[in-house]
Amino acid sequence: MGTVTTNSTVAQVAGGITVPQQQIINEIAFEEQEHVRFLRAALGSAAVPMPSIDLTFFAPLAALATTGSTAPPLVGFSPFANFNAFLVGAFIFEDVGVTAYAGAAPLISAAGVTSGYLTAAAGILAVEAYHAAYIRTAITASAIQAGSATAYPYITYANNVATLRNSLTVGNNSAAPGMGTGNTGAAGSSTSVEVPLVLPTGLTTPSSIVAADSSQAIGFARTVNQVHHIVYGSATVGAKSGGFFPNGTNSIFATTTA
Amino acid sequence: MANLETQILDDIIVKGRRKMLTLGSAALAGLVFSSAKTAQAAVAYTDADILNFALNLEYLEANFYYLSAFGCTIDKPNAAAIAAGAPSAGIPITGSVGTAGTVTGGSKIPFATTQVASYAIETAIEEGKHVLFLQSALSTAAVAQPSINLGTSWQMLGSALTPSAPTFTPYTSEGNFLLGAYVFEDVGVTAYHGAASLLTVSGNLSAAAGILGVEAYHAGLVRTTINALDPTATSLVPVTNSISALRAALALQVTAASTYDPNPDDYGLATFQVSLAGAANVTATRIVDAAADNTSNFAVAAARNTSQVLNIVTGGGAYNTTTKTAISPATGVFFPVGMNAGPNGFK
Numbered sequence: 001m002g003t004v005t006t007n008s009t010v011a012q013v014a015g016g017i018t019v020p021q022q023q024i025i026n027e028i029a030f031e032e033q034e035h036v037r038f039l040r041a042a043l044g045s046a047a048v049p050m051p052s053i054d055l056t057f058f059a060p061l062a063a064l065a066t067t068g069s070t071a072p073p074l075v076g077f078s079p080f081a082n083f084n085a086f087l088v089g090a091f092i093f094e095d096v097g098v099t100a101y102a103g104a105a106p107l108i109s110a111a112g113v114t115s116g117y118l119t120a121a122a123g124i125l126a127v128e129a130y131h132a133a134y135i136r137t138a139i140t141a142s143a144i145q146a147g148s149a150t151a152y153p154y155i156t157y158a159n160n161v162a163t164l165r166n167s168l169t170v171g172n173n174s175a176a177p178g179m180g181t182g183n184t185g186a187a188g189s190s191t192s193v194e195v196p197l198v199l200p201t202g203l204t205t206p207s208s209i210v211a212a213d214s215s216q217a218i219g220f221a222r223t224v225n226q227v228h229h230i231v232y233g234s235a236t237v238g239a240k241s242g243g244f245f246p247n248g249t250n251s252i253f254a255t256t257t258a
Numbered sequence: 259m260a261n262l263e264t265q266i267l268d269d270i271i272v273k274g275r276r277k278m279l280t281l282g283s284a285a286l287a288g289l290v291f292s293s294a295k296t297a298q299a300a301v302a303y304t305d306a307d308i309l310n311f312a313l314n315l316e317y318l319e320a321n322f323y324y325l326s327a328f329g330c331t332i333d334k335p336n337a338a339a340i341a342a343g344a345p346s347a348g349i350p351i352t353g354s355v356g357t358a359g360t361v362t363g364g365s366k367i368p369f370a371t372t373q374v375a376s377y378a379i380e381t382a383i384e385e386g387k388h389v390l391f392l393q394s395a396l397s398t399a400a401v402a403q404p405s406i407n408l409g410t411s412w413q414m415l416g417s418a419l420t421p422s423a424p425t426f427t428p429y430t431s432e433g434n435f436l437l438g439a440y441v442f443e444d445v446g447v448t449a450y451h452g453a454a455s456l457l458t459v460s461g462n463l464s465a466a467a468g469i470l471g472v473e474a475y476h477a478g479l480v481r482t483t484i485n486a487l488d489p490t491a492t493s494l495v496p497v498t499n500s501i502s503a504l505r506a507a508l509a510l511q512v513t514a515a516s517t518y519d520p521n522p523d524d525y526g527l528a529t530f531q532v533s534l535a536g537a538a539n540v541t542a543t544r545i546v547d548a549a550a551d552n553t554s555n556f557a558v559a560a561a562r563n564t565s566q567v568l569n570i571v572t573g574g575g576a577y578n579t580t581t582k583t584a585i586s587p588a589t590g591v592f593f594p595v596g597m598n599a600g601p602n603g604f605k
Contacts, residue, residue, distance in 0.1 A: 133478025
C-alpha cells in the first residue's frame with residue numbers, strides 16, 4: 001500500500017475559512033471517501049491497493065499552468081493555504097473526474113451493464129459533475145463579487161489549469177472509438193475538451209459553469225490514457241509514473257501511450 | 259410501456275447497484291443471469307423511444323429557461339435570446355411524431371444580480387442545444403414538442419408540497435426562479451441516469467453520458483446558488499426539502515407495489531452529518547443529491563425509470579394508486595395532454 005505525501009503536517013485547508021466553506025469541504029471529502037469504499041466493495045478481491053500519492057505536486061503543476069499567466073504566476077502553490085486556493089486545487093480534479101467517467105461508460109461490457117456497473121458509473125459521473133459545478137460556480141461567483149479577474153485572480157488560475165489539462169489530453173484526434181474528436185464523438189464537436197470560466201458582466205451575458213461542447217452542450221469524455229497524462233502532469237508517451245502518482249497508478253493502464 | 263418485463267427491467271436498473279451491494283456476490287451472480295434473460299425478452303422499445311422521452315423533457319426544460327431568461331419560447335426567440343446565442347430562426351418544435359403543442363405561462367425573471375442572470379442565460383442556451391442535438395440525432399424519428407404548461411402547473415405543484423405553497427410561481431424573483439429550476443434539474447440527472455443502461459448504440463450512450471454530466475452541472479449550479487442566496491437556510495432551503503420529499507413520494511408511488519428501495523434517494527439542501535475517515539460526525543452541505551447512508555449507497559447518485567420520471571413531471575398522472583396500474587399517456591401538471599411518443603415509446 002502506498003503513502004500520501006503532503007507539504008504540511010496538518011493538510012487541512014487553513015486561512016480562516018467560514019462555517020459554510022468547511023461544510024462544503026466536508027461534503028466533498030465524504031462523497032469521495034464513499035466512492036473509494038463503493039469501488040472497493042464492488043471490486044471485492046480484485047480491488048487494487050492505494051498507490052503512493054504526492055499532494056506536493058500541486059505546487060509544480062500550478063507553476064507550470066500559470067507560467068505566462070496574465071495574473072502573477074503561482075509559486076509555491078498549496079491548495080491547503082486558504083479556501084480560494086482549495087477551489088483551484090479542486091478545480092484541477094473535478095472536471096477531469098467527469099470526463100473520465102464519461103469516457104469509461106461506453107467501455108463497460110454488456111455483462112457489466114446488466115449487473116449494474118454502468119448505472120453505478122453513471123451515478124458517480126453525476127456526483128463528480130455536481131462537485132465540478134460547485135467549484136466552477138464558487139469561483140465564478142467570487143470573481144463577480146470581486147468585480148474583476150485582477151481583483152480575484154483565482155479565476156485566471158483556474159483557466160490556466162484548464163488550458164494545461166487540454167494540452168495534456170494527448171491524442172485528442174485519435175481517441176478511442178466513439179470519442180472521435182476528443183469528446184463525445186458527436187458530429188460537429190470541437191477538439192478542445194475544456195471550457196474556460198468567464199466573468200459575466202451585467203444582466204445579459206452568460207456564465208460558463210458547464211464544461212461542455214460549445215455546439216451541442218454535451219459533456220466531454222477522456223480516455224483512461226488521457227487521464228493518466230493529466231495526473232502524471234506529463235504529455236510524455238511511455239511515462240510509468242509522475243505527478244500525483246510518484247510510483248504510478250496501480251492499473252494496467254499505468255504506462256501512458258500516444 | 260409498462261408491460262411486465264420492462265417494469266422488471268426498469269426495477270433492476272434503478273435498484274441494481276443497491277441490490278448488488280446488499281445481497282453480496284453470490285446473489286450478484288444470480289442477478290446477472292436473471293436480468294440478462296429479462297433484457298433479452300423485453301426489447302419492445304428502441305434507442306429512439308428512449309431519446310424521444312429525453313426530448314420531451316428537454317422541450318420542457320428549454321422552454322422554462324428561455325421564458326425565465328429571455329421571456330420567449332424556444333421557437334420564437336426575441337432579440338435578447340438571439341443576442342445571447344439562441345438560433346435566430348428559432349428551435350424547431352415540429353416532428354414526424356405528434357402535433358406541435360403550445361407553451362402556456364412563463365415570463366422573464368426580474369433579475370437583480372449578475373450571478374443568477376448569467377446562470378439563467380447559460381442554462382437556457384445549453385438546454386436549447388440539447389433539444390437541437392436530440393432532434394438531429396433522432397432525425398425523422400423525432401417527436402414534436404408536446405403541449406407544455408409552465409403557468410398554472412407551478413401552483414398545482416406548490417399545492418402538493420408540504421407545507422403547501424398554492425400560490426407559488428418561479429417568475430417573480432431570483433430565489434423563486436432557482437426553486438423552479440431545482441424542480442427540474444435533479445430529475446433530469448436521474449432520468450438520463452436511468453436511461454443510460456437501456457441504450458444499445460454506443461454513440462447514443464456516449465451522448466447520454468455527456469448530457470447527464472451537463473444536467474448534473476446545472477443541478478450543482480442551482481443547489482450551490484440557492485445555498486448562497488439563503489445562507490441561514492430559512493427561506494429557500496426548506497422549500498428544496500419539500501420539493502425533494504414530493505419527488506421522492508411521486509417516484510415511490512409507481513413502485514409502491516414492489517419492495518422498492520425504502521430510501522427516497524432525493525435530498526433537499528438541509529445539511530447532514532457525515533463521518534470522515536471513521537472520525538466523529540461533522541456537518542456537511544448537500545450540494546450533491548445522492549443518498550449517503552454509509553451502508554449501501556456510497557454517495558452514488560440515484561437513477562429513475564421512465565415511469566417514475568413521468569409520475570413526477572405529471573404530478574402523479576402516471577400511476578393509478580387505487581388500481582395500482584400505470585396510466586398511459588400520463589397527463590397533468592407540466593404535460594397537460596401528455597408527452598409525444600412513438601407506438602412503443604414512453605409516455
